[in-house]
Structure formats: structure tokens, C-alpha cells
Amino acid sequence: MRVFFKFFMIVFLLAQSNFYAQSIELKIDNLIETKFEADNPGAVFLVAKEGKPIYRKAFGKANLEMNIAMQPEFVFEIGSMTKQFTAVAIALLEEQGKLNFQDEIIKFIPDYPTQGNKITIHHLLTHTSGIKDFTKMKELRKISKNNLSPKELVDFFKNEPMDFNSGEQFKYNNSGYIILGYIIEIVSGQSYEDFIQKNIFDKLVMIATYYASHEKVIKNRVSGYHNREGYVNNDYISFTLPYASGSIMSTVDDMLKWQNAMDTNKLVNSKTKQKIFTNYKLNNGEEINYGYGWHIKEISKSISLEHGGSIFGFKSMGVYLPKEKIYVIGFSNCDCNSPTQLTKDIATLFVDE
Template sequence: MKVVFNFIKMKKSLCFKYLLAIISITFFNYQSAIYGQTFEASIDSILLEKYPPNAPGATFLISKNGNIIYHKAFGLSNLELAVPMKNGNVFEIGSITKQFTAISIMMLMESGLLNLEDEITKYIPDYPTNGNTITIHHLLTHTSGIKSFTSIKGLNTIAEQDLTPMELIDFFKNEPIDFLPGEKFKYNNSGYILLGYIIEKITGLDYATFVEENIFNELEMKASRYASHSKVIQDRASGYHHKDGYTNNKMISFSLPYSSGSLMSTTGDMFKWQEAIKNNLLIRKETADIVFTNYTLNNGEHIDYGYGWHIKKIENARSLEHGGSIFGFKSMGVYIPDSDIYVIGLSNCGCNSPTEVTRKIAVLAMYD
């Protein structure tokens, strides 16, 4: 009788533990679901406030561990037709273009077609360096001292002209340098123009074709392209300015931003780009390590920049990031390697930069 009683008691105990386990799992799943909803709702609230339904908008994508966990659009892609923004809208990404230029250079380096310590006079023999050694490395890191063409008087006079890369280089090459190579860091669009020309000189392809064939096609970034005003581009978002009301963006020739800022993309394609960089699909890991080195000046001071990416910190975690600004558009991409979190925001008004909100969302994703 005692044996039967103990058996029954043991059976009841096992049933209780099993029931407790079921309750615990159910509660955990419920908590996870609620927390997931809270995370999504938090991001929605932040972005709805910044990009209201009746104004130019933005698209945002968040990925974690290689999986998209958030992808939404806000505001309008076209004010005149009141067209709502959607995830597939195509934006001018401005200086995020520099990432593609830097990786193109590294692809050529891996192929043995250039060296990072090559002097620019190897490719442009008559470039006036005035006895200074200016290398590809200097161009990639914004430490060349060459004056950025976007800060030169007279830029407006050529803004709508379609120039060849060499004609654009002629516009700034005779300007006095701002400092000796390697002495300072100063963000510089001219350096990335020179890199685009070097890509063309080595490959025999124009910059747009090289990027399309070797990056966009390889990664199936089907919505990405070199920008054009004249071509019909499906799902193109219209760009705007805001000063005493909204106005259409100022028109410039895309031959000016060229390899420093003339690409277009979507948040979905930019996710493909980030995954390709993370997984070394275009360049080897050891080459990527060179790209993401925090370089130093001649005096040993870190510049918080690699090749085409700023190297910063968010919540004490290493962050690889870059923004973009071109007439009527702002963009920002942030990648946190330790958490494998990527946040990309593309907006269609020069008045409403996604930079700070993208970094804020990255922090929230770190604790999700």
C-alpha cells in the first residue's frame, strides 16, 4: 500500500513539474511576443513622429544576425501626387556611394592591378602634387590635403554641366592643398573623384559600368544604379527641400558627385550590400580588415575612419557607419559588428536627416 501511495505521490509531483514547465514556456513566449511588439511599436512611434504621413518620408530597415527584423516606409515619396512611400522606393544615397568606390578599389588591389601606396601621379601624370607624395591610401582616408571640390567657389557655374571625370579633376586640381598629406583628416569629395577616375583608368570601364557589373549584378542589387535625371527609374522617390514650404530638389549633373555620391539604391538592396561585406563575398577577410582599420595621421592620432566607413562607437560598441547628403536626399547606415545589427535609413528631403534616429534605433536593437 505504501509503495502504491509513493507511486501516486511521485506521479502527482511529475505532473506538477510538467505543468509548471508548460506555464513557464507559455509565459516566456508571451513575454517575448509582447517585447517584440513593444520594440516594433517603439520604432514605429519614433519614425512616425519624424516622418509624418503628409510630408516627405523615409524607409528604414533593421537586420539582426543576418535576418530582417523591421522594414517599413513612412511619409510620401511624391508630394505633388500624394504617393505614399513604400519599402521598394529608390533613393539617391549621396556619400554612401563612397563605400562602393572604396570596395571597388580593394577589388582591384586583390587582383594585383593597383597598390594602396601607389602615388596618384602613376595614374594622372600631370597632377600637380607640388613635390608631395599623395597616395591612394590618402585618398581613401580623406588625409590627402587636396581641397574638396564642393567647397570651391565657382561650383555653381558648372553644377548643371555634364563633365568627364578628367574635366571635373581639372576644376579642382590646381587649388592649393589644405595641408600636407597625412597631417590632418578632412572629409574630402575630391579624393573619391580621383579614385573613380583611377578605377576607369585601370579597367577601361566607366565607373557606373564597373560598379554595375562587378557589384550590383553580382549581389543581385536589382534596384541599384548610377543616378540619372533623364531615365525612367521605377519607384524613384522624388527629392525635396524645405524653406518657407517644400520645393523640388535642385537639379545638378550627376557627373559632379560621380564616384563620391551618384549612386541610387533601396533599403532592401543596401541590406544585400551589408551582408555581402560582412560575409566577404566581394573581398577577402584580410582585405576587409584593411578597409575597417581605424587609421592614423602622421603623428599617430586616430582619425576614426577606414576606407569608405566612419569607425565610431555606440554604447561602447564598435560601429561602422556612413551617411549621405545630396540635393533633396539624406541617408544613413550603421552596422554594429559585435551584435551583427544593421540599420539603414533613406529619406527624400534634405530637411530631415535620418542620421541621429538611425543611431538611436541601433541602440534599441542592441537591447532587443
């Protein structure tokens, strides 16, 4: 009788688990299918629990002209999710003793006009430097197709008036991460591309993650689109402009490797990780809901570590719930159709359960 009861309980629990998995899958499908239609630019979504995928699907088209259906392993431009990699690259150099988060940027770029401010690496990482965001400058269109060196790009915006004194406000700022990329090159003696390839992509076996290139043949590269009274191919921009603030391409599978590495301290130690995921404050003590390369927010009162990305033709969003150990990542190949809210809605399913 006891053996039968144990057998019954095992069968019952397996059935319950299978029913739950099917129920969650159906709920996620229903959320995504309302936004991404079969014949339009599409998306890929992955959900992982405790580091293992439990949902991984593609929707819509990867290329409209060739009528190619989207596949889960396809490569997308991830835009500002690049900032996570730049922040960790800085953290690696900090662990090696080659810089400190509190170092002033003039230690590395002596001629940078700080306009009376003490601007630190910490300020750049947390978007509290006050430096003008170069993507908001009208002159950007004139150089958008030019291949610039990091120094030339920094020179493009460095003499602009400050938006505010360092540490007084939080204002999302791509210029800060351009300077961080330049500092990585100065300190390491390598290009930004080579540094992240050797110290992050190769180490984590992220075989489908790249510093973006228009010239390089990249297997499974997805085409990007705008919707301007109908779908059109995405505008050209030199990847030397988004640079360390937005020039990485990846897959949802490689991004799970990345998330798992952060979760298990594979790249940086626990002390450094704590600094990365601290909710920092302004000079007046107000929290900014941002650490180093990640927003620190809440979903249904559960802590959420997240970041999105937007670059011509592409949108991306990743959400990690540390308590539930749930990671949701979504990529879209039309900047008209963001996966941001969907990833949060999917994550909410696991908080509410």
C-alpha cells in the same frame, strides 16, 4: 510532467519573444513618427539582426504633387554612402593586383600636380590627402548642370592649393573619391558605372540599385525636396559631378544585401575587409575614426561602422554594430530632415538591451 514543462517553456519563450519584438517595434515607431509626418516628405527605415529584417517601414510621402505614399521598396539617391562602393571597388582591384593602397596617384595620373606631396590611394580613401574639396569651391555653381568627364572634373579642382600636407589632417573630402573613381576607370578600362554594375550590383543581385540618371526611367524612384519656407522640388545637378563620391541610388532592401555581403566576405576576403575597417591614423599617430569608405565610431561604447549621405533633396544614413550584428538604414526624401540621429537612436536600443 516533463513533457508538459517543456511545452510550457516553449510557449513562454515564444510569448516573450513576441512581446519583445512588439516592444522594439513600438519604440522604433515612436522615434520615427515624431520626425516624419504623414503629409510631408517621408522616409524608409530598415533594421536587420543577424542579416534578417526585423523592422521595415515607410513614412510620409514619396511625391507631394501626386500625393503618393512612401513605400519600403522605393528608390532613393543615397549621396555619400556611394563612397562605400567606391572604396570596395578599389579594394577589388587591389586584390586583383592591379593597384596597391600605397600607390601614389601620379602612377595613374602622371600630370596630377601633387605640390610636393606624396599622395597615395590610401590618402584618398581616408580623407587625409589635403586636396581641396571641390564641393567647397565657389566656381562649382557655374558647372553644376554640366555633364563632365571624370578627367574634366579632376581638372576642375586639381590646381587648387592644398589644404594641408598629406597625412597631417583628416578632412572629409569629395575630391579624393572623384579621383578614386577616375583611377578605377583608368585601371579597369571600364567606366565607373559599368565596373560597379558588373562587379558589385550584378554579383549581389542588387536589382534596384543604379548609377543615378535624370534621363533613365527608374521604377519606384522617389522625388526629392528642399524646405525653403515651404517644400520645393530639389535643384538639378548633373550626376557626373558627385560621380564616385555620391551618385548611387538604392533601396533599403538592396543596402541590406550590400551589408550582408560585407559581413560574409562575399566580395572581398577577410584580410582586405580588415584593411577596410581599420581605424587609420595621421602621421602623428592620432586616430581618425575612419577606414576606407566607412566611419568607425562608437554607439553606447559599442563599435559602429557607419556612413551617411546628403545630395540635393535626399539624406541617408547606415549604421552597423558588428558585436550585436545589428544594421540600421534610413533614407529621407527631403534634405531638410536627416535620418542620421534616428538611425543612431534606433541602434542604441539594441546596445542598451
